[in-house]
Amino acid sequence: MRRSPEVIPAAGPPVRSRLGRARIYLLFVVGLLVVWEAAKFIGGDPWRYFGWEWRPPLKFNVLNDQGLPHVWDIVGTMIGPYRRNADQSLFVYLLLKALYTWREAAIGFVLGGALGMALAAAFVHSQLLERAFVPYVVASQTIPIVALAPMIVFFFGNNVLSVVIIATYLTFFPVTIAMIRGLRSPDPRALELMRSFAASRRTILWKLRLPASLPYLFTALKITATASIVGAIIGEGPGAIQGGLGWSIIEFNQQYITNPSKLWGAIFVAALLGVSFYSLVRLVELRVLRGRPEASAG
Amino acid sequence: MTGERVTDVPVVSLAGVDKDFALPGGATMTALTGIDLDLRRGEFVSLIGPSGCGKSTLLRLIGDLTQPSAGVVTVNGKPAPQARLDRDYGMVFQAPVLFDWRTVEENVRLPLELTGQERTARDARVAEMLELVELPDFARHYPYQLSGGMQQRVAIARALTFSPAILLMDEPFGALDEMTRERMNSEVLRIWEQTGITVVFVTHSIPEAVFLSSRVVVMSARPGRITRIVEVDLPRPRGVETRESRRYFEMVTQVREALRSGEGSGTSDDSLASIERAEAEGLTG
Ligand SMILES: Nc1ncnc2c1ncn2[C@@H]1O[C@H](COP(=O)(O)OP(=O)(O)OP(=O)(O)O)[C@@H](O)[C@H]1O
Ligand SMILES: [Mg+2]
Numbered sequence: 327m328r329r330s331p332e333v334i335p336a337a338g339p340p341v342r343s344r345l346g347r348a349r350i351y352l353l354f355v356v357g358l359l360v361v362w363e364a365a366k367f368i369g370g371d372p373w374r375y376f377g378w379e380w381r382p383p384l385k386f387n388v389l390n391d392q393g394l395p396h397v398w399d400i401v402g403t404m405i406g407p408y409r410r411n412a413d414q415s416l417f418v419y420l421l422l423k424a425l426y427t428w429r430e431a432a433i434g435f436v437l438g439g440a441l442g443m444a445l446a447a448a449f450v451h452s453q454l455l456e457r458a459f460v461p462y463v464v465a466s467q468t469i470p471i472v473a474l475a476p477m478i479v480f481f482f483g484n485n486v487l488s489v490v491i492i493a494t495y496l497t498f499f500p501v502t503i504a505m506i507r508g509l510r511s512p513d514p515r516a517l518e519l520m521r522s523f524a525a526s527r528r529t530i531l532w533k534l535r536l537p538a539s540l541p542y543l544f545t546a547l548k549i550t551a552t553a554s555i556v557g558a559i560i561g562e563g564p565g566a567i568q569g570g571l572g573w574s575i576i577e578f579n580q581q582y583i584t585n586p587s588k589l590w591g592a593i594f595v596a597a598l599l600g601v602s603f604y605s606l607v608r609l610v611e612l613r614v615l616r617g618r619p620e621a622s623a624g
Numbered sequence: 625m626t627g628e629r630v631t632d633v634p635v636v637s638l639a640g641v642d643k644d645f646a647l648p649g650g651a652t653m654t655a656l657t658g659i660d661l662d663l664r665r666g667e668f669v670s671l672i673g674p675s676g677c678g679k680s681t682l683l684r685l686i687g688d689l690t691q692p693s694a695g696v697v698t699v700n701g702k703p704a705p706q707a708r709l710d711r712d713y714g715m716v717f718q719a720p721v722l723f724d725w726r727t728v729e730e731n732v733r734l735p736l737e738l739t740g741q742e743r744t745a746r747d748a749r750v751a752e753m754l755e756l757v758e759l760p761d762f763a764r765h766y767p768y769q770l771s772g773g774m775q776q777r778v779a780i781a782r783a784l785t786f787s788p789a790i791l792l793m794d795e796p797f798g799a800l801d802e803m804t805r806e807r808m809n810s811e812v813l814r815i816w817e818q819t820g821i822t823v824v825f826v827t828h829s830i831p832e833a834v835f836l837s838s839r840v841v842v843m844s845a846r847p848g849r850i851t852r853i854v855e856v857d858l859p860r861p862r863g864v865e866t867r868e869s870r871r872y873f874e875m876v877t878q879v880r881e882a883l884r885s886g887e888g889s890g891t892s893d894d895s896l897a898s899i900e901r902a903e904a905e906g907l908t909g
Pocket of ligand 1: 645653655674675676678679680682848
C-alpha cells in the first residue's frame with residue numbers, strides 16, 4: 327500500500343524531544359540534591375571532612391543528620407552491606423524486597439482493574455444496579471485503609487492474600503469511576519450507527535464502548551499503579567509479610583535513631599518502584615492508544 | 625421517468641406516520657404528522673425543509689432508530705425493525721462518526737466484523753469499498769489524518785459494506801465547503817449509478833437536492849409534514865452541464881417556491897431564516 331507523503335505518521339514524540347526531556351529530568355534531580363545539601367550547609371549539623379570543619383550559621387532540627395542525612399551518607403549505606411557481614415548491598419536487598427512488593431501490588435492492580443471494569447460495565451448497562459450500588463462503592467472508599475487493613479488480615483489471615491486484597495481495594499475505585507465515564511463517552515450517533523448495523527449490546531460494549539473508554543481507563547490505571555503499591559506496603563505491616571518493602575520500612579523505622587540513612591534508602595526504593603510501575607503503565611498506554619490523537623497527551 | 629432503473633416497487637413506505645416526543649414536564653411535541661411517502665426501488669430522493677421540520681427524525685424512523693407514535697413504516701417489504709436487523713440499509717450522518725482508534729480500513733470493516741464473515745472475503749469487500757470511494761491509498765491511515773471530505777467518503781464506504789438496499793444520508797456534506805461538496809455530489813451520483821441503491825438524502829441545499837434527486841420531498845415545520853413532492857426530470861447522467869442548464873434553474877426555482885409556500889402556514893422566524901440561509905448557501909456557490 328502506498329503511503330502519501332503529506333501525512334504525519336502516528337507515533338510518540340520525536341526522539342530528540344525525548345532526549346531533551348531526559349536531560350530536564352536529570353537536571354531536576356541534580357537541582358534537588360543541590361538544594362538538599364545547601365539546606366544542610368545553612369541549617370544542619372556541622373560538616374567535618376578530612377580535617378576540615380564547617381559550622382552552619384543556622385540550626386533547624388529537621389535538617390540535622392538525624393532528620394535529613396547527607397546524600398553521600400545515604401548512597402554509602404545503600405552500596406554497603408544490608409547488615410553486618412552480609413554479601414548483598416542494601417540497594418540490591420531493597421530492590422528484591424521491592425520486587426516482592428511489586429508482585430503483590432501488581433496482582434491487586436490487575437484484580438482491582440478487572441473488578442472496577444466489571445462494576446462499571448454492570449452500572450452502565452443497568453440504572454437499577456447503578457443506583458443501588460454506587461453509593462456503597464463510594465462509601466467503601468471513605469474507610470481509612472489503616473482501619474481496614476487489620477480487619478482484612480483478621481478475615482483472610484497473615485498471608486499475601488490479605489496484602490493483595492488491600493491493594494485491590496485501593497485500585498478498583500478509580501477504575502470504576504473512570505470506566506463509568508469512559509463506557510458512556512461514545513457519541514450518541516456512534517451508538518445509533520452500531521444499532522443500524524444491528525449490533526447487540528454485547529458487541530456494542532466490545533467494539534465501541536470499551537475501545538472508547540481506554541483513554542479514561544489508562545488515566546485511572548496510572549493513578550492505581552501507585553495506589554496499589556501504597557496498598558501493598560501498608561498491608562505488609564498488619565499482615566506480617568516479611569518479604570516485602572513494607573516490612574523493611576517498619577524495620578528501618580525502628581533503627582532510625584541509629585541509622586536514619588537506611589529508612590531514607592527504603593523510601594527512595596519505594597519511590598523508584600512507584601515511578602517504574604507508573605512508567606510501565608504509561609508505556610502500555612502509548613502502545614495501546616497508538617494512532618489516537620489523545621495518545622501523546624498526558 | 626427520471627432514471628432508467630427506477631421501478632414501481634416501493635422499497636420504503638410510510639403510511640399515516642406521526643412522531644411525538646415527550647418533553648420534560650409531561651408535554652408532548654409533535655415532530656412529524658400525517659407522513660405518507662412511498663419510495664421506489666433505485667430512486668434518489670432528497671428531503672428538504674427548514675431546520676426542525678423533522679427530516680432527521682423521518683430518516684431515523686426509516687432506520688428504526690426511533691419508533692413512530694402512529695402509522696406504519698415498511699422498509700424493503702418488512703416492518704422497519706426487521707429491516708434493521710436484516711441490515712437492509714446503511715446510514716451516513718452529518719459528521720463522519722468514524723472510530724478514531726481504527727484505521728480507515730478497520731472502520732470500513734467494522735460492520736463485517738459483526739457478521740463473522742470469512743477473512744479473505746471480508747478483506748476483499750473492504751478493498752472494493754475503498755476503491756468505490758477512491759481511497760485505497762489511505763487504508764492504513766487514521767481518521768484524524770484525513771480531510772473532512774475524505775472522512776465522509778470513509779463513512780459512505782462503511783455504510784455500503786453490507787450492500788444494503790437503501791442508503792440513508794443525513795446532511796452528509798453539510799460541513800464541507802462548496803467545491804468539495806459539488807465533487808462529493810458527483811461521487812455520490814456515481815456510486816448510486818454503480819450500485820443501484822435507493823438513496824434517501826437529507827439536505828438544506830436546494831441546488832444539491834435538485835442536482836442529485838429523482839424526487840425532492842419538500843417539508844415544513846411545526847408540525848413537520850410533507851407539503852410537496854417535486855419530480856426532477858433532468859436527464860442523466862448529470863454533470864457540470866446540468867448545473868448550468870436552464871431546466872436546472874427552473875427546478876431550483878420550483879423547489880424554492882414549494883418551500884416558501886409551505887411556510888405560509890405555521891411560520892416562525894427561525895424557520896424562515898433557515899430557508900433564506902439554505903438558499904444563500906446554495907446559489908452563491
Ligand atoms: N430525542 C428528541 N427528544 C425531543 N425532541 C426531539 C428529539 N429529536 C428531535 N426532536 C425534535 O423534533 C423536531 C425535529 O427534529 P429533527 O432533528 O428531525 O429536525 P431536522 O429537520 O433534522 O432539523 P435540522 O435541519 O436542523 O437537522 C425538532 O423540533 C426537535 O427539537
Ligand atoms: Mg437534522
